[in-house]
Amino acid sequence: DAGVTQSPTHLIKTRGQQVTLRCSPKSGHDTVSWYQQALGQGPQFIFQYYEEEERQRGNFPDRFSGHQFPNYSSELNVNALLLGDSALYLCASSRDRGQQDTQYFGPGTRLTVL
Amino acid sequence: GESVGLHLPTLSVQEGDNSIINCAYSNSASDYFIWYKQESGKGPQFIIDIRSNMDKRQGQRVTVLLNKTVKHLSLQIAATQPGDSAVYFCAETGGNNRLAFGKGIQVVVIP
Numbered sequence: 001d002a003g004v005t006q007s008p009t010h011l012i013k014t015r016g017q018q019v020t021l022r023c024s025p026k027s028g029h030d031t032v033s034w035y036q037q038a039l040g041q042g043p044q045f046i047f048q049y050y051e052e053e054e055r056q057r058g059n060f061p062d063r064f065s066g067h068q069f070p071n072y073s074s075e076l077n078v079n080a081l082l083l084g085d086s087a088l089y090l091c092a093s094s095r096d097r098g099q100q101d102t103q104y105f106g107p108g109t110r111l112t113v114l
Numbered sequence: 115g116e117s118v119g120l121h122l123p124t125l126s127v128q129e130g131d132n133s134i135i136n137c138a139y140s141n142s143a144s145d146y147f148i149w150y151k152q153e154s155g156k157g158p159q160f161i162i163d164i165r166s167n168m169d170k171r172q173g174q175r176v177t178v179l180l181n182k183t184v185k186h187l188s189l190q191i192a193a194t195q196p197g198d199s200a201v202y203f204c205a206e207t208g209g210n211n212r213l214a215f216g217k218g219i220q221v222v223v224i225p
Contacts, residue, residue, distance in 0.1 A: 004157075033212065042203050042215030043158065056212055090157050092213075100146035100165070100207055105157035 002027060004093050004106035012112045013081050021076040021109045025093030031055075032074040033103060034066060035090040043090055049074050050096055078111075086113045124220045127198075133191040135219055137204035140185060144206040149178060149189045152218070153200045161189070161202075191221075199223045 005024045013019050025032050031050045035043035045058035049068035068074045072093075078085055088110050092103035127133045139147075145166040150158035162173045164180050164187075171178050177190040187204050201220050205213040 006157075031211070035213075040217070042205075042217050043213070045212045045214070048212060056210055058212065094211070100209075100211055102148065102160055102163055103211075103213060104160060105150070107157045 004091055004104055006089075006091050006106040006109050008109060009107070010110045010112075012114065014114050015081055015083060017081050017113075018077065018079045019081060019111060021078075021089050021091075021111070022073065023076070023091030023093075023106060024073045025091075026104050029093035029095050029104075030072050031094045031096050031101075032068060032072065033092045033094070034074070034076045035092065035105075036060070037088040037090055037108070039087070046076070081113045083113050086111060123217075124222065126222045126224060127194045128224050129194060129196060131194055133189075133194045133198070133221060135189045135191075135202050135204075135221065137187040137189075137216060138185060139187065139204070139206050141206065141208050141214070142185065143208040145209065146207050147178070147180060147187050148205045148213070149176075149187075150203045150205060150215075151198075151200045152203065158203060194221075194223050196223050196225060 007022045033048040034046040037043040046060050047057040048055050052068045063079045065077045088108040090108045091106045094101040094103045148163040149161040152158045162178050164171045164178045175192045179188045201218040203215050203218045205215045
């Protein structure tokens, strides 16, 4: 049973560019959440997708957008990259069962903005 | 707002000893709490969770204690091993299924 997978592993971009990160959830999971983790900090919630729609959003600008596909996989897009966007981007998946369910994390994508 | 914090940035533990990691939270509406372990270069790994209707839960070598009165959560690791060296995060959520994490604590196991 495959866990949460993310691609790419590492990415280097320059300021102003755009980036797309990808996530495949754990088998049987239908909800995907994205987090940003700066060096030495805990993950910060970006947004969550369920039934192909953004269900919740954290305090991130509109430059951060996402998508969920019918197979539950998800993408995170960041436009007009800033140096401060350099971080580890984590995807977590869970099942929507009407109550809090455990979120399982992928290995992350390390984004470096130069 | 939601806020989860840890008391100590680094915990050094002798191999074989028990470890206790403490965490305070401020959102009284939180009803689900999780401990994650993160090794260098990896994503957070689920360790154990507890819901607000419980005050203690045990797993393999780990125990989580929840004190809702003082909004305190702790993780106990029995017979700490070198493989337990990592950063540990407590996280909480209160009905919206969005996790709020603290900064984390580095556990260093001394052989």
